[in-house]
Amino acid sequence: MAKHKTPLLDQLESGPWPSFVSDMKQEAAVRAKNEKNIEYQIPQDAVEDLLGVLELSYTDGTTHWKHGGIVGVFGYGGGVIGRYCDQPEMFPGVAHFHTMRVAQPAGKFYKTDFLKNLCDLWDFRGSGLTNMHGSTGDIILLGTTTPQLEEIFYELTHKFNQDLGGSGSNLRTPADCIGEARCEYACYDTQDLCHTLTQEYQDELHRPAFPYKFKFKFDGCPNCCVASIARSDMSFIGTWKDDIRIDQDAVAGYVNGDFPPNGGAHAGRDWGAFDIEKEVVGLCPTECMKYEDGKLEINNKECTRCMHCINVMPRALRPGKEKGCSILCGAKAPILDGAQMGSLLVPFIEVNKEDGYAAIKEVIEAIWDYWMEEGKNRERLGELMKRQGFQKLLEATDIKPVPQHVQEPRTNPYIFWKEEEVEGGWTRDVNEYRKNHLR
Helix, strand or coil: CCCCCCHHHHHHCCCCCCCHHHHHHHHHHHHHHCCCCCCCCCCCCHHHHHHHHHHHHHHHCCCCEEECCCCCCCCCCCCEECEEECCCCCCHHHCECEEEEECCCHHHCCCHHHHHHHHHHHHHHCCCEEEECCCCCCEEEEEECHHHHHHHHHHHHHHCCCCECCCCCCECCCEECCHHHCCCCCCCCHHHHHHHHHHHCHHHHHCCCCCCCECEEEECCCCCCCCHHHHCCEEEEEEECCCCEECHHHHHHHHCCCCCHHHHCCCCCCCCCCCHHHHCHHHCCCCCEEEECCEEEECHHHCCCCCHHHHHCCCCEECCCCEEEEEEECCECCCCCCCECCEEEEEEECCCCCCCCHHHHHHHHHHHHHHHHHCCCCCCHHHHHHHHCHHHHHHHHCCCCCHHHCCCCCCCCCCCCCHHHCHHHHHHHHHHHHHHHCC
């Protein structure tokens, strides 16, 4: 019999989709019976009490978790998030219920033995509840007590060769898409770049020294499966410089109905005959395509790499061969000033493994120097960019302005130039003209 009545949580199980509440109840029942005869290192009824405190939070319309303050493992400022319940007498099993972030492997590839051993460890020293993966990208181990933190950390590092993730005002655990391992659209090796930068910047990950949190995320192509453009202070999105490759025979195959569009993703429904004008050309956001006399033409100078045409006709259209990535900066969630998407900083940069990604690291470190010098406490990079202007970021990184940096045409006619920015002493000549000819 359940320890706490949870009518509001029960309602969440009534929908058509699987519910996290059902998973929690299942784990609570397993721990109550302890059929595996595990010598639990945290209260056996921790998950039961977790259900109870969540029900109370829904009833009261407010959280019953206090900020954990400083809690962690020796020598590490990141990776452990302190969680304390403000009703310890009512819910002693979760009086403290810390969350641990564990660095996930690049691309989230696992061996089943690793996952089994990780679950066994967490059944023994934690609540048994995990989040694979949290919005941060990490392996999230939900709920343990302070005395278990060092024990878990020792086993993770010595038995699993696995490190803690990021938390606090530091570099958060970098996350990437599956990339070239299984995706035909990937324009660079997301896994290698993610792994390399994770190893390179371990100190920034574990020893908080930034004004606030900082996130890297890596998308292999503009489809942006990791949503890096919306979720990371520094977003790396695969792209190409040359023309989209066109196979005209395959284009004809789609038009004739020989191939299903969208890679056959909608094969279960009859959408009717494929209409290239309606489904591809007419949906191009920059109208840079035309289909005439059985041939598809693309004005690549106007292409913004939206990927729509490639997604619809993957046999016929491919990314170009001169591949690399774009770097965008400043995305964040709406804590202050609302949500922000990333702004384009580097339109194209080669992703060069041979030199250890030296050009990318140079951009990263220039941004960090600027942000750590100018950023206020708890100010994200995007908020600093909004406060000081994008031009300051360009100056800090020594990147020359290009048309791709312009978000929209200028509408303010009152532009004030610095004299050193104007070629040929234009400002001086105008002032001289005014002095001599205007009364």
